Amino acid sequence: ETTLILGEAGPNRGARANALSWFTEQATDLSGGDLQFDIQWGGALFKAGAALNGIADGVADLGTVISVYFPQEMVAYGIADLPLQNDDAWVGMKATDELMRTNASIQANLADMNLVYIGTFTTSAVHIGCKGGAIRSVADIEGKKVRGVGAYGDTFKDLGANMVPMSVYDAYQGLDSGLLDCSQGYSYATAALKQHEVIDSYTLLNWGQVGALGILMNKDMFDSLSEANQTALLTAGEGMADELGRLITADNDRAIETMKAAGVEIITLPDADRETLVKGGQPYVDTWVERANAVGLDGAAMLDDYAALLAKYAKERDEQGYPWTR
Amino acid sequence: MLSRIERLLVDLSICAVLGLGFVITLNVVLRALFNSGLPDSTVIVAELMVAAVVLPLAATTAQRAHIAVEFVANRLPRRVSDGLIVFGSVFGLFALSPLIWAGAREAIGAIEKGSFFFGELMLPKWPGRVIFLVGMAVCWLRLLSMVVTDIATLRRGEPLSQPTGGH
Amino acid sequence: MDGTLVGLVAFAALIGLLAIRVPIAFALAGVAAVGTFVMFAFRTGAFNPDRAWRPTSSLVFSNSFDLIHSYDLSMIPLFVALGHIAYKAEITTKIYHAARVWLASVPGGVAMASVFGCGGFSAITGSSIACASTMGRICSPEMLRMGYDKRLATASVAAGGTLGSLIPPSVLFIIYGIFTETSISSLFLAGIIPGLISLLGFILVIWLWVKRDPAAAPAYPGTITGRERLEAALQAWPAVLLFVIIVGGIYGGIFTATEAAAVCVSAALLIGFAQRMLSVRDVIDALRETVVQTTSIFVIAAGAKIFVAFVALTGVAGDIVGAVQAAELNVVLLMLAIAAIYLILGMFLDPIGIMVLTLPLLVPLVEGYGLDLIWFGVVVIKLLEIGLITPPVGLNVFVIGSVVGKDVPIDRIFSGILRFLSIDILVLVLLMAFPILSLLIPNSM
Numbered sequence: 001e002t003t004l005i006l007g008e009a010g011p012n013r014g015a016r017a018n019a020l021s022w023f024t025e026q027a028t029d030l031s032g033g034d035l036q037f038d039i040q041w042g043g044a045l046f047k048a049g050a051a052l053n054g055i056a057d058g059v060a061d062l063g064t065v066i067s068v069y070f071p072q073e074m075v076a077y078g079i080a081d082l083p084l085q086n087d088d089a090w091v092g093m094k095a096t097d098e099l100m101r102t103n104a105s106i107q108a109n110l111a112d113m114n115l116v117y118i119g120t121f122t123t124s125a126v127h128i129g130c131k132g133g134a135i136r137s138v139a140d141i142e143g144k145k146v147r148g149v150g151a152y153g154d155t156f157k158d159l160g161a162n163m164v165p166m167s168v169y170d171a172y173q174g175l176d177s178g179l180l181d182c183s184q185g186y187s188y189a190t191a192a193l194k195q196h197e198v199i200d201s202y203t204l205l206n207w208g209q210v211g212a213l214g215i216l217m218n219k220d221m222f223d224s225l226s227e228a229n230q231t232a233l234l235t236a237g238e239g240m241a242d243e244l245g246r247l248i249t250a251d252n253d254r255a256i257e258t259m260k261a262a263g264v265e266i267i268t269l270p271d272a273d274r275e276t277l278v279k280g281g282q283p284y285v286d287t288w289v290e291r292a293n294a295v296g297l298d299g300a301a302m303l304d305d306y307a308a309l310l311a312k313y314a315k316e317r318d319e320q321g322y323p324w325t326r
Numbered sequence: 327m328l329s330r331i332e333r334l335l336v337d338l339s340i341c342a343v344l345g346l347g348f349v350i351t352l353n354v355v356l357r358a359l360f361n362s363g364l365p366d367s368t369v370i371v372a373e374l375m376v377a378a379v380v381l382p383l384a385a386t387t388a389q390r391a392h393i394a395v396e397f398v399a400n401r402l403p404r405r406v407s408d409g410l411i412v413f414g415s416v417f418g419l420f421a422l423s424p425l426i427w428a429g430a431r432e433a434i435g436a437i438e439k440g441s442f443f444f445g446e447l448m449l450p451k452w453p454g455r456v457i458f459l460v461g462m463a464v465c466w467l468r469l470l471s472m473v474v475t476d477i478a479t480l481r482r483g484e485p486l487s488q489p490t491g492g493h
Numbered sequence: 494m495d496g497t498l499v500g501l502v503a504f505a506a507l508i509g510l511l512a513i514r515v516p517i518a519f520a521l522a523g524v525a526a527v528g529t530f531v532m533f534a535f536r537t538g539a540f541n542p543d544r545a546w547r548p549t550s551s552l553v554f555s556n557s558f559d560l561i562h563s564y565d566l567s568m569i570p571l572f573v574a575l576g577h578i579a580y581k582a583e584i585t586t587k588i589y590h591a592a593r594v595w596l597a598s599v600p601g602g603v604a605m606a607s608v609f610g611c612g613g614f615s616a617i618t619g620s621s622i623a624c625a626s627t628m629g630r631i632c633s634p635e636m637l638r639m640g641y642d643k644r645l646a647t648a649s650v651a652a653g654g655t656l657g658s659l660i661p662p663s664v665l666f667i668i669y670g671i672f673t674e675t676s677i678s679s680l681f682l683a684g685i686i687p688g689l690i691s692l693l694g695f696i697l698v699i700w701l702w703v704k705r706d707p708a709a710a711p712a713y714p715g716t717i718t719g720r721e722r723l724e725a726a727l728q729a730w731p732a733v734l735l736f737v738i739i740v741g742g743i744y745g746g747i748f749t750a751t752e753a754a755a756v757c758v759s760a761a762l763l764i765g766f767a768q769r770m771l772s773v774r775d776v777i778d779a780l781r782e783t784v785v786q787t788t789s790i791f792v793i794a795a796g797a798k799i800f801v802a803f804v805a806l807t808g809v810a811g812d813i814v815g816a817v818q819a820a821e822l823n824v825v826l827l828m829l830a831i832a833a834i835y836l837i838l839g840m841f842l843d844p845i846g847i848m849v850l851t852l853p854l855l856v857p858l859v860e861g862y863g864l865d866l867i868w869f870g871v872v873v874i875k876l877l878e879i880g881l882i883t884p885p886v887g888l889n890v891f892v893i894g895s896v897v898g899k900d901v902p903i904d905r906i907f908s909g910i911l912r913f914l915s916i917d918i919l920v921l922v923l924l925m926a927f928p929i930l931s932l933l934i935p936n937s938m
């Protein structure tokens with residue numbers, strides 16, 4: 001029996017925590033009880049910004065890595081954070097997972113850092129809640145004081161928004177006091193942080209997501225496991241996309257209902273405006289391609305592969321529905 | 327020599343506090359008056375925090391301003407209590423060693439990998455880590471020199487100057 | 494190697510080192526490093542030091558570096574600097590003179606005003622340490638100058654600082670809310686009455702203290718005319734202006750609490766230079782004190798952070814909670830056991846670290862008993878706040894200690910703290926016995 005230490009920066013509640021717990025239970029089952037887990041929640045061992053070295057150095061044997069903290073080291077994984085049009089949590093995770101699992105140069109790149117890819121998460125689609133004037137079109141973005149998320153925030157800045165540095169946990173107070181007009185976020189998180197109490201409208205951007213986060217493992221530890229246990233971990237990791245997809249889709253639907261019940265107007269951004277956003281995000285995609293090329297990856301080819309994978313899983317969803325509804 | 331370096335580091339730390347205060351204030355003013363802001367201000371402030379907090383470490387040590395629980399030690403004879411001060415410094419040498427080793431690994435790693443922070447300016451990660459290493463290393467040297475001079479003082483049978491941080 | 498055993502030995506070693514005057518930061522970091530090394534070296538059963546170096550160094554580095562490398566915590570050096578600059582510019586002296594003149598007939602009135610000031614400041618920042626750092630620099634030296642008893646002048650502010658996390662906004666409530674999926678706004682509302690009860694409790698302690706020992710708070714010498722009162726009040730305008738800037742800015746949506754600290758430093762500098770009360774020399778001196786003080790606070794917080802990571806690795810918290818769970822206690826005994834766990838951990842570790850270590854394990858247990866998580870949150874935060882002023886590692890006490898320097902030894906502050914602790918325990922019992930005190934406001938919203 002081997003007990004693996006798993007480091008997670010987030011709390012032991014919510015969809016991601018449930019998916020993580022599901023992963024460990026699956027891995028334990030698949031290994032016939034041989035693999036046990038000691039999960040350290042809330043960044044008890046290391047915060048999100050130290051996860052990469054923490055795992056590579058063996059502080060934890062495996063753990064959650066959020067790529068945005070490591071734009072250089074995790075440049076390949078960062079493809080899942082790009083403001084491409086890809087707002088479906090399950091499709092995004094399946095495509096990202098397959099790319100990470102099958103691309104040889106990504107695997108080699110990780111191995112250089114003493115890491116092995118196990119499975120992926122997503123935060124789901126980026127939307128925006130506003131107090132006062134709502135965002136009904138791209139033109140409404142100009143002049144708004146906004147708390148942003150990654151390249152989605154950068155694109156908003158380019159479109160005339162005034163970005164306010166603030167953690168997502170302070171956004172409630174910021175919206176309440178008027179320091180913020182709008183806060184970008186994910187539906188389940190918006191509801192969990194009770195932002196529906198302080199926003200008047202919630203605009204579904206249906207644009208993209210922050211999906212470059214998942215479980216990586218210390219390669220020395222991975223290599224020291226039996227082949228059966230390695231397979232157990234990889235299989236459980238691959239299953240996470242389906243499980244988190246189910247959890248997060250349900251959570252997001254529930255969150256929208258909560259917001260509606262609180263009197264928040266739910267707005268869907270018109271398609272033409274969304275195209276403006278996607279186009280506005282293009283410079284950040286181009287920058288990413290350059291950075292990927294700089295570390296010896298073929299950025300443009302990866303982007304094509306990724307687009308093909310997104311199309312493949314979107315098609316599967318359209319034809320067969322989500323796995324949990326089949 | 328060491329005390330001149332310490333003074334320089336404290337001065338740099340003062341500049342860091344002024345700098346982060348300036349960056350944050352400027353950001354507020356730009357937002358309130360011009361509907362704009364400084365790029366990557368949170369990263370800049372966090373990096374300046376490292377300078378503000380870590381660089382004065384050696385000076386703090388030299389002033390014996392580290393906080394300690396002293397009510398037991400104060401009830402002991404002077405010689406014993408002085409001996410404990412030296413032991414505290416020796417323990418500090420020991421406690422800082424892993425931080426210095428790890429700090430060096432991190433600083434070198436950040437430079438070699440070209441690590442940077444996500445943001446408009448793509449600011450590199452190495453400056454904060456190098457500052458951390460410098461602050462820790464100079465503090466270690468200060469502790470070492472204090473151990474040497476304190477032991478010499480004790481051998482001459484003289485009392486040590488008392489700490490200011492605790493009691 | 495049994496993690497719980499390593500954990501307990503480490504706690505014993507820590508107590509031993511602290512007792513023989515090893516600087517607290519070094520003791521925490523050193524013991525944690527050795528303990529971490531032992532845990533990793535024995536990972537596979539046999540002693541294998543080669544595999545322990547890398548994870549140990551990684552753990553000690555990241556936990557100390559990430560604590561310091563923080564935008565949010567820049568509030569602390571800034572508020573400390575504000576205190577020092579306001580002192581040099583005599584902004585604090587004037588507001589204290591006004592308080593003293595106006596409260597001349599109230600024994601211990603200035604200490605009470607300080608605690609009220611802490612309460613007011615709590616409504617601005619979410620952090621107890623920030624609260625103690627600022628108010629400590631502003632209040633304690635002024636009270637000492639007025640001839641207040643050293644213990645009263647320091648302990649009242651150290652205790653008053655603990656209001657920072659009970660009265661909203663509060664970083665600790667936010668973290669608790671995330672870990673328990675409870676409403677952060679409900680938690681904030683739930684903290685108001687307990688915060689005010691704690692505040693009144695501290696006022697009561699000061700009143701009793703000065704009643705028993707009038708010399709602890711010297712009365713204003715001579716009589717005061719109405720004109721003197723008016724002049725004192727008018728001269729206090731810079732402090733009032735700073736307060737208006739902070740409150741107006743935060744609640745008016747102009748800046749965050751972290752930004753408020755920077756804006757206030759800038760404003761204090763402007764006022765000081767405009768009034769010709771400040772020279773460049775003064776500012777540099779103020780900042781020199783600021784950085785040394787900030788460093789001595791942060792190194793302890795960083796040491797505590799490393800220690801938390803080591804304790805997490807040992808699993809000792811899980812074993813203790815497991816033992817409590819297995820004992821199948823009744824509700825009263827359960828809460829007493831939980832209180833004991835928090836008070837003991839609070840002697841050594843920082844509030845956020847304790848929450849991260851305990852909440853994932855405790856919350857399901859508490860839920861299983863059908864207890865209200867909002868009420869439990871208030872009890873937990875109160876327990877963590879008490880930990881900030883209990884020896885041997887009491888961060889708020891160290892903050893005040895670093896402000897007053899060698900004038901007041903740390904153990905004198907702790908001895909003054911004992912009186913405030915007794916009322917804190919009383920308040921804690923009240924909060925545990927009467928959940929309505931916490932739930933009244935959130936349930937009526």
Ligand code: NA
Pocket residue numbers: 614615616617618619620656657658659660661662663
């Ligand atoms: Na507060």
Ligand code: NA
Pocket residue numbers: 839840841842879880881882883884885886887888
């Ligand atoms: Na304590």
